[in-house]
Amino acid sequence: MKQNTEKQQVAKRVPFNVPDGYFFDLKNNIQSHTENLSSREGFGGIFTSKTIVLTFVYTVIAILSFNYILNPNSNNENNFINEAYEEVILFEIENINEEIFLEFLPQDEYVFSDDIQYLIENNTDYDMIIE
């Protein structure tokens, strides 16, 4: 009976071994990994706030892109207004001759008096009209 039990124990032995001192090294390796993980957890707050900022930036970019895709015309209008504004500024900077500037102004349709109309039609000298 005793022999049978011994035989069974031998049969149930796992026929593998490990290098000397392996389990001591294994414990140390596992501990060094997990201690690194622990110390990283200490910086968790920084990573969290960094993540929040990044998420915020990406969200803003996403919203702007989405808005551009949905309303391309409004952006075109804005661009047109900006361009016109820039042209006006340029005009002022370059200080273009006043006469040329006046040419660009919308012309009012003047209604001349009959006398003046007559003089214009007969190609009368402008100075005479003044007199």
Next chain:
Amino acid sequence: MNKYTDKELLILFKDYKKRNYAFNCLVNLYQERIYWHIRKILISHEDSNDVTQNTFIKVFENFTKFKGESKIYTWIYKIATNESLSFLKRKKRYFFESIDNVSSNLMNNIESDQYFDGDEAEKKFQKAILTLPLKQRIAFNMRYFDKMKYEQISNILGTSVGALKANYHHAKIKIEFFLKEN
């Protein structure tokens, strides 16, 4: 001997200052059993070493989520089994092999393993175990070598006790057949 219960270890672990101490207790207590469980699945010492380390790192990362519904021992066994299965799946994918080829590679590992210290009969017995389908092999090892109860194996592998009993019976028949034929 561990002087802490599962609950006490969990409480210690949740305290940030005592976390490393609690985890060291856990490693001391279970590392050998977990290593041998993995070694019987993967055969190679180097692979088993990597998977054992990964298992304990996973335990460390997820220990605060452990609710204590099962024993820590069962929970770690479950993680170790899943890690070993994932390792074999990755290996299978990496080498474009079927799981049968993985088994035959494991048999070759036994032949060339410098850390195999059994005799010819034990080598033959290990090869016979390797002919079993993977999950059946794991269940057989847990029952035969680790003397675990069917209920415990059922909790770890998520298989019913009835199915496990049937599996163990079929596994024994297959092993006997292999030993007679070879």
